[in-house]
Amino acid sequence: MVFAGNGELPGLQFVPDGGPKRAAVQTTSNSLLSLAKIFQDSMSSGSPSVGLVEKPTGVGDILALYYLSLSLQESPSTANNVGILLASVQQPAAAVSTGTWTSQPTIPGITPGTGLSLALAYYNYGLTLDPKHVHLHTNLGSLLKDIGQLDLAIQMYEQAVQCDGSFDIALTNLANAVKDRGRVSDAITYYKRAVKSNPDFAEAVCGLFTALNSVCDWRGRGGAWIQGGDSDRWHVDEEGMLMDAKKQMLSSGLTMKVVDIVTRQLEDASSWGMGVLQDEDITFLATQLHWDDAGLLPAPDYASKLRAWSKKPWEGSRLVRLVERATRVAMRRWYHDQYVQGTKKSDANYERARLPPSLTVPTAPTVLPFHTFTCPLTAKHIRMISQRNAFRISCSTLRSAWLPSTVYPPPPPPSPHLNVGYVSSDFNNHPLAHLMQSVFGFHDTSRVKAFCYATTASDKSAHRLQIEREAPVFRDASSWSSEKLVEKIVQDQIHILINLNGYTRGARNEIFAARPAPIQMSFMGFAGTLGAEWCDYLLADTTAIPPETLRSWRSNASLVDVFRDKTEEEPGEHKVSWESEQLRRWKMRKELFPDLPDDTVILGNFNQLYKIDPTTFRTWLRILSNVPRAVLWLLRFPDLGEANLRRTAKAWAGEEVASRVVFTDVAPKSQHISRARICDLFLDTPECNAHTTAADILWSSTPLLTLPRYRYKMCSRMAASILKGAMPKSYEGTQALEDLIAGSEEEYEAMAIALANGLSYHIGPAGYGQGGGRLAALRKLLWERH
Missing domain, CATH: 3.40.50.11380 (Rossmann fold)
Incomplete structure (x- = not known):
């Protein structure tokens, strides 16, 4: 594969055949393999191998070492390492020579001749050498999952687990895959096995945390100590009982482990890319910036600034930002030249700034941006998690072979639209x-x-x-x-x-x-x-993103309330429709809950259960305790959550209150919107609000009570934003917002109790229940609005 048929490494030409030759070949192969691993580990960490080479090593150099090692001595482990490296290569099929790999397996999602195709071939080759090699099965499963072949990936992960039932990576990958298939219970089992095998394995710990929260199994969850205990105040111990964070004043349980993992990973991220800036990179970037800024600074000044970044923390992050900003500036310069100055220049004048070839694609934090919606983290953590994912996407894209060497040409000015x-x-x-x-x-x-x-x-x-x-x-x-x-x-x-x-x-x-x-x-x-x-x-509007959360130097933020308008209604315009609505609502209420007494107050939440946190559920149970006529209507979303919430309700509030938590199946969209009107008051989830569901609820004219728990989490403020858009811009609308947007956990609880206890029903002449009290008035206000 590397040498001619009669070729041989020079150092082995004069070694006697037999035992000495075999020992020399093995030693040489292992030395090449060790050197390749050192370089590969260095590349994966984003830092160069200090003292080994003057310049950072590229993928091609590492592959050459692996190929040399593999040509001397067949090894499933080496084939596995080659597969990992090839899977990371972004290269079009036309640019790859398949060499002797003429019978590469064909799988939908893999183009023959690409890095993925070669990686697949090496994984399969390695499995011919050792059919029970757990790493090969695991990495092949990951390759299949990445191209959308989830069922094949699950089969491969299962084979890996059969080979080694304690291999934490295979167990975690299998858990992730079956969770994507909706098998949450199986996923939790595999996560627990992985954590038992390796309690410090970040992917397993974070995966278990997310999976357990998705079904509201909070035993051992603990909690986070943030905002002085005002957020995520109520922690849960191993027995499933509540602990007050304001008394403990520290994080605990599985949540603490997740927060510690996030903190450590974000701290480690500062070393990504340290030392990648070489003289030629600095010269190129400095020249590029000089031209993009229309010569405002001489190129040597830019070079000096770039050298100040070299070998310093956050070097990689700064470089990616610089290159992306330079791209925007080059595009603007192209627009200005062509459409403002009327000068047509060659495309080559708008060269795309490039990343140093040795800058590797960074790893993303284990907690994904979407999971920050329900994971109690600080504002800094949330921002940095999104940034790290953005850097990963940017770095991967900017290294793509299909990306042109120039920036894309800007569109001409709008004409006519x-x-x-x-x-x-x-x-x-x-x-x-x-x-x-x-x-x-x-x-x-x-x-x-x-x-x-x-x-x-x-x-x-x-x-x-x-x-x-x-x-x-x-x-x-x-x-x-x-x-x-x-x-x-x-x-x-x-x-x-x-x-x-x-x-x-x-x-x-x-x-x-x-x-x-x-x-x-x-x-x-x-x-x-x-x-x-x-x-x-x-x-977004100023409710979803409060102006005070923007950095003071931001000059491009436009703060305009674009969601509210003023409408005029004629008195009595909806009188007939309102009466028809009350009749329709009462009939649906009796059809869905035929056994409920007429005076029952139906409190509800139709979000997926992962949005419920212990602090919120405790508040809901306290509301039920103070409103004896109330029931809490939740969805089996997913169904595994029902048993966990019933058990928790019984432990925290007793049998009687727990009996007033009722569940129904998830309904189709049209039925969901229609039956949402049955609910008297929708209790929002403060950690992560109802978003689309909030719009559905308000469209059905059901009042929604919300709490924007965080200033810095948009997901916890969306319901208030939607609620403001749903209300009329009038005195009545302003008063309604004061009744439905709480300022604290205590206010949320008190407002819900007051609204629920103030609702009454009486059977009118037409034979259906007519509501009275503030909740009924709020419903009518929403009905008239929509």
């Missing part, structure tokens, strides 16, 4: 489509033209069909490569590109990292910061 692109994997039967299906058709095409880029295939749902029908331009990009989608966005001359995914399942954030549009922003899909240079703006 602005082109706005929307990229999403959720243009199907998904909450985002439920909310936005009509938005794209509402664009005034004489001023703004909407382009929808769907990155998933059609599910033929009514939501998808409406978007396809009403969007001025709809493109099914589900089968497109990143390169093709980016090029199409450029061809469509998009001025503003909107990310409707953020850090959610199915996101194609690499599209934004390639910077195909001059302005890029985030909206709707992810309720938080993306922490990315490839996201220029986040569209």
Whole structure:
């Protein structure tokens, strides 16, 4: 594979055959293997191997060492290491020579001749040498999972666990995979086995924490000591009983382990990329910045500033930010030259700043951005987790072989309309489509033209069909490569590109990292910061993002209340409809809960159960204790959570209160919205609010009580934002908001008790229950509004 048929390493030519030759070959092979591993570990950590080489080692150098070692001595472990390295290579098939690997396995999602294809071949080759090699089974499973072959991946992980039932990585990967298949109970079992095998394995600890919280099994959860105990105040011990954080004044349990892992990983992130800046990189970047800034500073001044970063903490992070900002500046310079000055220059004048080739793709923290919604972390932790994920996406994209050497050409000025692109994997039967299906058709095409880029295939749902029908331009990009989608966005001359995914399942954030549009922003899909240079703006109101949380030097923040308008209603306009609504609501109430007394107050929450935290559930139980006529209506979302919440309710509040927690199955969307009106008061989850569900609830005219628990977590403030948009901009609307938006946990509890106890029903002449009290008035206000 490396030498000619009669070739031999020079140092082995004169070693006698037999035992001495075999020993020399083995020693040489192992030495090459050890050197390759040193370089590979150094590359994975993002820091160069100090004292070994003057320049950081690249993937090609490491592969050469592995190939040499493998040519001298076949080894499943070496084949595994080669597979890992090849799987990380981003290279188009045309650029790869398959050599002797003429019979590479073909699997959907893998293009023959690519790094992934070669990695698959080496993994399979290694398994022919050792069919019970646990690392080969595990890494092959991960490769299959990454290309969307989840069932095949699960089979491979299961084989790995059969080979070694205590291998923590295989157990954790299997847990992750079966959880993605909806097998949460099996996932928890595998996570627990992994943690038992290795209590310090971050992926297993964090995976177990997330899985247990998703089904409200809080035994041993403990809690975090943040904001002086005002948030996540009530911790849970190993027996499932409550502990007051304000008395303990420290973190505890599984939560403490997760917070410690996050803290350590974010501290370690500062060393990523230290020492990668070489003289040629500094010279190139300095020259690039000099031209992009129109010569405001001489190139040597930029070089001096760059040298000040070298071998310092956060070197890699600063470099990525610099390169991405330089890309924006180059695109702006191109626009200014061509459309302001009227000067047409060669594309080569707008060269893309490049990352040093030795800067590796960084690892992301174990806790994902989406999981920060329900994990009690500080503002700094949440921001940095998003930033680390953004750096990973940026670094991976900027190293892609398909990315051109110049920045993408900017679109011409809007004439006659602005082109706005929307990229999403959720243009199907998904909450985002439920909310936005009509938005794209509402664009005034004489001023703004909407382009929808769907990155998933059609599910033929009514939501998808409406978007396809009403969007001025709809493109099914589900089968497109990143390169093709980016090029199409450029061809469509998009001025503003909107990310409707953020850090959610199915996101194609690499599209934004390639910077195909001059302005890029985030909206709707992810309720938080993306922490990315490839996201220029986040569209939100001052409730979701309080002005005081913005950095004072931010000059590009536009704080406009765009969600509220004023409407005028004629007195009595909804009188008949309101009476019909009361009758319909009462009939549905009796159909769904036929055994409830007429005066029962139905409190409800229809979120997925992962949004419930111990502090919130304790508050709900205290509300039930103080409202004897009330029941709490929850969904089996998932069904495993019901038994855990019933057990917890009994332990914390007693049998009688626990008996008033009722569960129903999740209903189809249309039925869900219809039956939401049965609920008298929706109790929001303060840790992570109802988002789409809040809109559904208010659309059904059901009052919603919320608490924006954090100033710095957008996900805990969304319901208040939606509530403000739902209320009329009038004195009555202002008073309603005061009754439904709490300022503290204690206020939330007291307001719920007062509203619930103030509600009464009497059977009117028409034979249906008519509500009285403040809750009934709030419902009517919402009904008249919508």
